[in-house]
Amino acid sequence: MSDAFAQAFKDEARELLADLEEALLEMEENPDDLGIVGRVFRTMHTIKGSGAMFGFDDVASFTHNVETVYDLVRNGELAVSKELVNLSLAARDCILDMLESAESGTPADLQRNDEVIRGFRALVPEQEDAEPKPGRQGPPEEQADPPAPTVTYRIRFRPEPEIFTSGGNPLTLLRELQELGPCNIVANTCEMRPLDALDPELCYMYWDVILSTSAGRNAIDDVFIFMADSCELSVAVIDDGTGVEPEAGYKKLGEILVERGDLTKQQMQHLLGKQKKFGELALEAGMVDAATITSALVEQQHVKEIRQERHAQTQTQEAASSIRVSADKLDLLVNLVGELVTVQARLSLVAQELKRHTELVSVAEEVERLTNDLRDNALDIRMLPIGATFSKFKRLVRDLSAELGKEIELTTEGADTELDKTVIEKLNDPLVHIIRNSIDHGVETPEQRLAKGKPRVGSLHLAAVHSGDSVLITIRDDGAGLNVDAIRAKAMERKIIPAGAELSDREIWQLIFAPGFSTAAKVTSVSGRGVGMDVVKQAIEGLRGSIDVKSEPDRGTSITLKIPLTLAIIESLLVQIGKDRFVMPLAMVDECILLTEKEIEQGHGRDILLVREKLVPYVPLRKMFRIEGKAPAIQQVVICQLEGKRVGLVVDWVIGEHQTVIKSLGRMYQQVEGMSGATILGDGSVALILDIPAIFKSAEEAP
Structure with a gap:
């Protein structure tokens, strides 16, 4: 089996498993929705068939047992229950474990797999039980939709001759078709080579299949x-399920051969005037071979027989046109676009210096326009909706709330908000930490909520919305809120703040992100070790984002993350100190104002500036970075x-806005405080990207 094909299956299977988890949680909320049940069944069926095709026999065998139960569910013979959902989620985890085991080489947990299979088999009704098990309540006409007609398809499957060398097995596909319904298969060997000219690694056959299915x-x-x-x-409908009894007849043999493209109309008319049977005449004339005639006769007989029975449901979906591209290739594309942006900036600079060459200026402007369009499209390709990440948390909330004896409903908003793939990947762990803390510390138990006059079921809301070149992600619960007094006392106990410190509520709320901070009374599997929220802050600042906390007693807590759309190319502000230039993320900048020597003197040795009747602390970067030389008389803040x-x-000076292509620092410079990266300017020089949170943290800790 080719590694490329196996990897393609594993990638596809992971996507299917993510969709399966979402469908199972929806099914738990809407157990009577047969559409969701069908979605679960189809996902299981696809994983089973693809697994068998690509050599993952353990996955196919395991999934077959699950698929059998869901076939009963969609036929109304078994009701959706919490036990079924729990087993299905466990089965989903088992399949994922088998895929990961195949990659790592470590054996899967076979004991757990067997336990899950036994659980499913216990749900299957006894075969001799003629009475179907009760499903949904209500009159019979409300329990299931009227049966849809069975559709008959003509399928011609002609694989490439090299199918065996790429790991494919046509017989596996044909067996999959047989499982969909009554099926007749005819193998055509007319292209088979003599034995001395036959290549055993090539496939010379193709197949005609007549399939009747409600799937x-x-x-x-x-x-x-x-x-x-x-x-x-080629797949064609030859009977739409509305045909009458077989006595009404089906297409004649010649019509079938013409419709398939095996004969022309002229050839058919030539044979019709003779007295023999059409098939015999076509064979004698050498127009078609025996296998082709047999295939047409099989189709003719199949349709006559299938018209005697009409049942089950037909579902038709239009497949979306898409292409799967490796994430590494997308990353390489964005990196190359970044290099192009840098070269384009240099070209524009040269063109401005040589303004007399109007043609060069015109070309530079055109290159700038095309580069900007290419940059926007390349970054847009890497954009993914955050809804896929939100969906993963439904399972987390379901399992964790059950573990803690709480009832919590998760709602989401803005699932179609898009973020860079890299940003979304790095957001997963911080969001998990915040959600776990909201469930553990925020939302009360049902008894506590009822005693406070709240609804028994708590609420956890995830929302995402675009804000300029950033995304705001809000995690809001309706729990007890943050206890300001408890946080202050714990912070003093751990010497995070000095005793008697006067802090605002906002400053106290920020203390929950201090390393080692926790107000949990005891250590549990969920919380209490003082790790989690400080990791959240580090991760968000690593994304050049920020965190804002708001809380009201008994009304709940809201945590808002402000995250840049992408980590590859950002809009920034270019500044200069002496001969050195630096870059600041524009998303964090509010305004720029002048700073005179007189205003510095009015601070009386303190780095404080009065801006519109409000004091604003500042950090002199020339002093912090130990840049030699005298500062200008009028600096800028x-x-x-x-x-x-x-x-x-x-x-010293604010140069203006700049499109920054982010470059990581070498290993020797990664520990330098206050710098998060570098960029190459249009003239070829390097400008360092300032890590603003780290700069102020260092300034606060300085003696």
């Missing part, structure tokens, strides 16, 4: 989902928003 066209496409690009496949406060950075 719909989409189920047929699923069988060939991994072979679509390596075979010729870049005022930024940091954790809800306005703070300033003093520079």
Whole structure:
């Protein structure tokens, strides 16, 4: 089996398992929705068929047992229950474990797999029980939709001759088709070579299949989902399920051969005038071979027989047109676009210096326009909706609330808000920490909520919305809120703040992100060790983001993360100190103001500036970075928003906005405080990217 094909299956299976988890949680909330049940069944069926095709026999065998139970569910013979959902979620985890075991080489937990299978088999009714088990309540006409007609398809499957060398097995696909319904298969060997000219690694056969199924066209496409690009496949409806009794007849043999393209109309008319049977005449004339005639006769007989029975439901879905691209290739594309942006900036600079060459200026402007369009499109390709991440947390909330004896409903908003793939990957762990803390510390038990006059079921809300070049992600619960007194007391006990310190509520709320801070009375599997929220802050600041906390007693807590859309190319502010230039993320900048020597003297040795009747602390970067030389008489202060406060950075000059392609620092410089990266300017020089939170943290800790 080719590694590339196996990896393609594993990637596809992981996506299917993510969709399966979401569908199972929806099914738990809407047990009577047969559409969701069908979605679960189709996902299981696809995983089973694809697993068998690509050599993952353990996955196929395991999934077959689950699929059997869901076939009963969709036929109304078994009701959706909490036990079924729990087993299905466990089965989903088992399948994922088998995929990861195949990658790592470590054995899967076979004992757990067997326990899950026994649980499913216990749900299957006894075969001799003629009475179906009760499903949904109500009159019979409300329990299931009227049966839909069975549709008959003509399928011609002609694989590429090299199918064996790429790990494919046509017989596996044909067996999958047989499982969809009554099926007749005819092998055509007319292209077979003599034995001395036959290559055993090539496939010389193709197959005609007549299939009657209620599973719909989409189920047929699923069988060939991994072979679509390596075979010729034609699927045509030859009976839509509304045909009458077989006595009404079906198409004549000649009509079938013409419709398939095996004969022309002229050839058919030539043979019709003779007295023999049409098939015999076609064979004698050498127009078709025996296998082709047999295939047409099989189709004719199949349709006559299938018209005697009409039952089950037909589902038709239009497959979306898409292409799977490796994430590494996308990363390489964005890196190359970043290099192009740097070169384009240099070209624009040269063109401005040589303004007399109008043609060069015109070309530079055109290159700038095209580069900007390419940059936007390349970054847009890496954008993913955050809804996929939100969906993962439904399972987390369900399992954790059950473990803690709480009842919590998770709601989401803005699931279509898009973020860079890299940002989304790095957001997962911080969001998990915040959600776990909200469930453990925030939302009360049902008894506590009822005693406070609240609804028994708590609420946890996830929301995402665009805000300029950033995304705001809010995690809000309706629990007890943050206990200001308890946080202050614990912070003093751990010497995080001095005794008697006067802090505002906002400053106290920020203490929950201090390393080692926890108000939990005891250590549990969920919390109490003082790790988690400080990790959240580090991760968000590593994304050049910020965190804002708001809380009201008995009304709940809201944590808002402000995250940049992308980590590859950002809009920034270019500043200069002496001969050195630096870059600040523009998303954090509020405004720029002048700073005179007189205003510095009015601070009486303190780095404080009065801006519109409010004091703003600032950090003189020339002094912090030990840059030699005398500062200009009038400096500039870049005022930024940091954790809800306005703070300033003093520079010599503000040059203006700049499109920054982020480059990571080498290993020798990664521990330098106050720097998060570097960029190459249009003239080829390097400018360091300032880590604003780290700069102010260092300034606060300085003696």
